[in-house]
Amino acid sequence: MSARETALSESQEDYLEAILALEKENKVARVKDIAERLGVLRGSVSGALKGLGEKGLIHYEPYSFITLTPQGKKMADEITRRHSVIRDFLEGVLLLSPERAESNACRMEHAVDKAVVDRMVKFIEYIHECPRTGPDWIEAFINFYSKQKPELAQCRACAERCMARLQKVE
Amino acid sequence: MSARETALSESQEDYLEAILALEKENKVARVKDIAERLGVLRGSVSGALKGLGEKGLIHYEPYSFITLTPQGKKMADEITRRHSVIRDFLEGVLLLSPERAESNACRMEHAVDKAVVDRMVKFIEYIHECPRTGPDWIEAFINFYSKQKPELAQCRACAERCMARLQKVE
């Protein structure tokens, strides 16, 4: 109750995200596990949980297990979705390594708004569904990335696959 | 001298970026203008400048104008480039409005690393240079974004332009 309508800090978003992940893993989140996951000391977690409790986002009684309230769950889901959409975009479109995609997503999730996330989702779909692009086009990006210019031989092969797909659509 | 090798805070990155922009506009940056640009009070700027001066990133003497040192200029350039690459990507690839692209870029510039920025640059080039994509393909994303599925008539027109381009390459 008394759901404080204040926006969350980056730190608070991280805590919610961690709690959601731990709930999924272990049914319930423990201070020690949150601390480990976020790389902070247990004492810091206690303080943070108090704030989230006051905002009505978690059920928090000292010395008890921690669970998300419906409202907290909703926000944690949003953040987690933001995170994974960004990671998938970095990995599946910009073809960054899983590790790099993950670490950047961790930071970017606090910075991008819903509009950006929605466009990322749609763009991934577009690339896969448009007959002109598709998986081979994405793969060819790596080649372009290192070679600077598209290779002719590569282009010819692309062209054939591409035309075949276009034929199908018509 | 004594260039502190510590990474910059987000706030410090914002200050450097603002100082660079003001140097370009007015030759020199004034406390009042920095404050206005960043939406903080003049007192906050004084404090921040002290820190940047100690890091060797700006020439700072109380009551004098502010200029970037070579080292500070280099970092400000990096941040500014990050900002504009991200903005261009959001606007030119994900087709977000200029305002939305700008506001998201402002926040994302502190979160993404060089690898991501480099991929964004290359991806923009790739889209424009690959015969299978190009400007009309980008434009069609808007259609896909609202309609959910590619339209057949649209696809046919796309196909022709696309094939013409592929012919040229071969």
Next chain:
DNA sequence: TGAATGTGTTTGGTATACCAAACTTTTAAT
């Protein structure tokens, strides 16, 4: 030259978010 104004600085206070370490509660082991 001497105010008045504008610009820059300083000081004291707030809020966040963390650590280190003492402390309390709970759980597990004997």
Next chain:
DNA sequence: ATTAAAAGTTTGGTATACCAAACACATTCA
């Protein structure tokens, strides 16, 4: 049941980054 270990909390301290308001310098104009 007692005690040792583990888990959680609290306290005091640090650092950042801001504001508000008093203050200092500097420029301008009368």
